Amino acid sequence: MAEPRIIIVGAGPAGVRAAEALVAAGVRPVLLDEGQRDGGQIYRRQPEGFSRTPEQLYGTEAGRAIALHRSFERLKPQIDYRPRHLAWNVADGVVHTISEGKPGQFAYDALIIAAGATDRLLPVKGWQHAGVYSLGGAQIALKAQACAIGRKVVFLGTGPLLQLVALQYHKAGAEVVALLDTSPFPRQVMALPKLAARPGMLLKGLRIVGGLMASGMAIHRGVTPVEIHGEAEAGVTGVSVRLASGEIRRFDCDAVGLGYHLRPEAQLADLARCAFTFDARTRQFWPEIDADGRSSVPGIYLAGDGVRTQGADGAEISGALAACAALEDLGRSVPDAPRAALRAKARVMERFREGIAEAYPWPAGLAADLPDEAILCRCEGITVGELREAAKEKGADEVNRAKALTRVGMGRCQGRYCGHAGAEIVAAATGMPLEAVGRLRGQAPVKPLAIAAGEVQP
């Protein structure tokens, strides 16, 4: 039998562990990654010439980060590693890439997509101002470049990343004005039984909370965002929220880190025509997978945060499982015992993921309550009111229709950051369930494609 052509997209924890499992089975996969270096976002490596230790960079996860980086170094000679390769489209068994302006094509027998996640965003009035960053962006500024996003920073939103980044900023010497969490504290207590599925992780979480308490920064839970204040030229000047007590309080700052947990980067899976399913707990659509990461399309496997937000540890397991599934489907024998162990761990990861989703719920009501004048789509400058009007007056009760009539989701980011809130707004305005309002269909290119690429013969 000819050597199977297996392509992995993404060199984060899921992609690297998938590559490792394939190499162990004697296969040399192609690993396409958009980044300059391996590690993905979570274990992103700092550029050459930086000197901070892994402990400074990755905190309690330093050991895991080092292990992943070392595994990758060992694998490198045994795989076809293509950094700085954006997979911009997939069709007819071929992944289409662009690298340094040059188009490329990679045919596959099996494709493992481990494209990771980006922050899940909920607009707030004024979020278009310069100085507002996603939480992940705020973390990258620090981790990859040793910078704070401003001199006085407010972190707003919810999810595990909110607390982690706030603490990382504090420890690195940045001035954190306030941590403003939309999740009420009792939700986190109620989720404890599920979070206890990973006692070590729960303990790390509690240590973060402890570190935050000791930091002296203002911490408010159960807040309702009101507005990010700013000026057209100078950018952010402050944040106002309604505290749980009902009091509206303003915090002066020049930067805001904003985020509500994560959403999968599922565009490539969508272009590969994988079926999606609605998850009522997190109120979003994500690709359908079986326990090993098989999508609805034969030969396409999905792993990591690009399909379920389980975090880095879960991504490593799901990457290895997806590789096993691909090998098995290609007629290779896969040893049972290690796979059973992986599956058992994956179930623990999934239970913990559910706990996190319950502890830090997506605050759907906030989207529905956004004022008409708030910018919803940052790319195109479309307001909440424009979308509401299309939903109510023009019968746009489905997100793709709403997009066609209003341009919400039509900008450069393709709805990554406004899509979820837009769907909530349409649902609330029309009285339709979110599931029926649907999801923005993925459209190539996954990221902007330079026209100059047409001048180069693939």
Added chain:
Amino acid sequence: MGSPGQARFLRLGETGRARIALVVDGETIEALEGDSLLVAILTARGRLRRSEFGPEARSGFCLMAACQDCWVWTADGHRLRACDTPARAGLSLVTEQPELSWPNRA
């Protein structure tokens, strides 16, 4: 707080790297070897570009090449995504659309 000419980002460490010089809107700025273009500009200036559809300055958003908010222009009109492009000595960049007569410049 902040003014257009004022740096947005604050360096918290790793400042021992080699210095490099870039030109932004005609003025020379100093950056460090290993900076992304975004960091090089925002440790010296307050913005990267302007919104096409609103009055406000923009300074990037996600820093992981997903939001597409940080595109800047080279002086001769080429586009660079600032968050995942390394800063290089001698690069000349502009934070305003280069010219209104763009289609006439081959």
Added chain:
Amino acid sequence: MTGGTRSDVLIIGGGIMGASAAFFLRQRGKSVTLIERGLIGQQASGTNFGNVRRQGRFLPQLPLANRSRAIWGRLNELLGEDAEFLPSGHLRLAYTEEMAGRIEQYGRDARPYGLELEMLSGNVLRDRFPFLGPEIRAGSYSPLDGHANPRLAAPAFGRAAKRAGAEIVERAEVLTVEQEGGSFRAETADGRVFRAEQMLITAGAWGSRLSQQFGEPVPLVVHGPQMAVTEPVPYGLEPVLGIATTIPEEIIYLRQVKRGNIVFGGGIRGPASAETLRAYVKPENTLGQLSQITRIVPALRRLNVIRVWSGIESYLPDDIPIMGPSARIPGLHYAFGFCGHGFQLGPGVGDVMAELIATGQTSTPIEPFTIARFANSTTNQPGGHP
């Protein structure tokens, strides 16, 4: 089965043809019910390039195109909504002497139809449109043509028709159409029944499925246009640009919207399916377009494409639509299969079909489009096409 909705005219298919026909029939006082499987303007009417172009058309189609162009000019006042029609001019370009000769000949032939085209070449062309690439030898300029937003036009017609009293039934798929006594009957997948004195089938790629139920199958095939759009840049490309060529790979057309994005399409068509309701852009087709578009405007090489899309367009072997009365059944009318050039015609088709249905005749010649030309056709090919 009795009961159900009854009206003067039943329109099946809510693209721009059906929606504008509903609007103009209301203007003529007819009661109208329009039934649409999905949402108004969701298929080919909403996914096409948005050309409001007359030049280059099949010459006998120009009277219809002229009538439509007149409506485009007063669309906002007619509909009370803006479909972003921009009479920006249209420039049809040639790379070769042979094609330059052809577009010149077209200019002479179009004049008797009232379409005045300006032939430009060499330095005159380049001085006036300095963004054109060095390969362009000649161009034919149509000053009153332009472009509009396909995502907005058909829905705007639908809403205006509704405000004028038409009944618009969306998300209702008509499965059977038939004659019943002296009138027409349509039944939807969910069992609703609609009746009318006259029927108009404007069902695009699904038109032949319905015409065949009246004994008039046509050899319709479907293709997906390969569309793309760039990031926004300052407005600077006024005319719509299109290449006149006999080489399919060289076909490219582009337009810049006022907000700044440049929309383009052309080249090899993509796969589409009337069954699955999906159409795709092939990645290699996008790359092919990128290699062509900089031949027209070299400065485009600096821009990025941010989105591609396709739609389900229906084509007939002779590349002209079916439009006019049934050849067999009085009171039955068709307007479908517009072969990728229906958007500009849409308002005119609605107006002409309303005139025909209301008065029994039309002042605009449409004889070449009669369904009778396929009277010997026995096959109906509604399926996909590579």
